[in-house]
Amino acid sequence: MSPFATRHHLVTVAGQQVFYREAGDPSRPTLVLLHGFPTSSHMFRNLIPALADEFHLVAPDHVGFGQSSAPPVDRFDYSFERLTDITLGLLDTLGIDRFALYLHDYGAPIGLRIASRHPQRVTGLITQSGNAYTEGFTPFWNVLFDHAKDRQAHEPAVRRLLEVDATRWQYTHGVPADRLDRIAPETWLLDQTGLDRPGNKEIQLQLFWDYQFNLDAYPDFQRYFRQHRPPTLVTWGRHDEIFGAAGAEAYARDLPDAEVHLLDTGHFALETHGDEIAGLIRAFLRRTR
Template sequence: MSHLTTRYRTAVVDGLEVFYREAGDPANPTLLLLHGFPSSSHMFRNLITALADRHHLVAPDHIGFGQSAMPPVSEFAYSFDNLTRITEGLVEQLGLERFALYIHDYGAPIGLRIASRNPERVTALVTQSGNAYVEGFTPFWDVLFAHAKDRAANEAEVRKLFTLEATKWQYTHGVPADRLELIAPEAWLLDQAGLDRPGNDAVQLQLFWDYQFNLDGYPAFQEYFRTHRPPLLVTWGRNDEIFGAAGAEAYRRDLPDGEFHLLDAGHFALETHLEEISQYIRAFMERLP
């Protein structure tokens, strides 16, 4: 079987099943792809196909997402620290010694924890709406930060983010009219199916609440950027109203030598700008030492 064919695999980390997609020759440079809310490794399906000829790609589903385990909140402490711990366990199990990170949305606080703890193992960073600066937060976050301070008073409003309307909005908002036809409807329908599972609402509410503690890590992430100067590629939708373009520009402060591309796209830029992003990554990865 060709290395170009995507494999759909499951590992067991700390007793939990972690689903992941893998393609490409493991002898080639590895790119670890970390998804965000409310998605899964499915968001990388086309990028994996586009890059598998020259790269080794691994894309896990976080616990509570996609095809990975979804223990109830009474049995697993849903936090970004714990999602990171599981991801680190998968990395160890797969023997990934050195790898680049592609971080999107929730994948950013997970990936940047890994990178700042293991700077010698991370060869590069690719960020697509992967925030590391307070400048990246838009008014979209007002209700979420209010929820972090008072869960009961704001839960009803936050629950609106679990609706099909909200999920479709994440995919279509900020997308130029001529590119809307590039978005596969099953992408948001699959995400919605994940959100609609019994008990998943409690999982997502807990992670929304825990998100506030990611900001405590920003100084360490930014110190990692300044100290270790990881090669950086930014491929960010400039029309993203979840993590705004100011969050992309903020990376220039600490990584001024990075390569920056603000695309005419929204939050899920890979759906509409796959060709551009895959070409940027291919050229970027080939320039790495």
């Protein structure tokens, strides 16, 4: 087996089984990859081997996603605070004290809670559609914020976001026609298989509702940016209709040295621009290790 091959593990953290992918030499600088909705660490399946010759990479599945535990909503507190606790618990269990963070979608409020509370542990930030500013919210979010105010009235509309057409759209919207052939159908089909597990839609509805509280933490995240000036790389789909390009550009307000790249694609930029992003990350981590 190649010394850079991806390895797959399960470890118990706070009573939950947490699955994670790992590659590279643990003595090298570590990059922790935090995925978003509705995917899993599978979204990093190509990025991990592309960087494992030089860096140590760890990509967990959040509880409720991928191969990690997915207890029913009445047996686990599905909140971004709790997912943050689990992620920190995993890093502590693995003895990873210093690391850079890759933030995508849901991974942003989780990773930025970690960074703002433990700035001494974080060597840098890479954000791909990982929002930290209200400017990033597009009209896509209207129904979700309505749901946060009145769950019962807006649940039918929100449930449509958990169906296969919506999952496919997340991968294909904003992608130029000449790059659509790079979107592998197993990406959205695998995600949909996870969403269709018994009880998982209720898990996702709970996290949809809890997302509103991430906005309360934005001032803390932005204060962290200003006070600690973490090296930051932004690689964001210019045509993302979930977290708009304004959310990428907003990072420069508090991090004037941030390196911002708006790519000609949508929400899942790694699917269409994986090689470009890997190159940007390699150069960034070399500068910030």
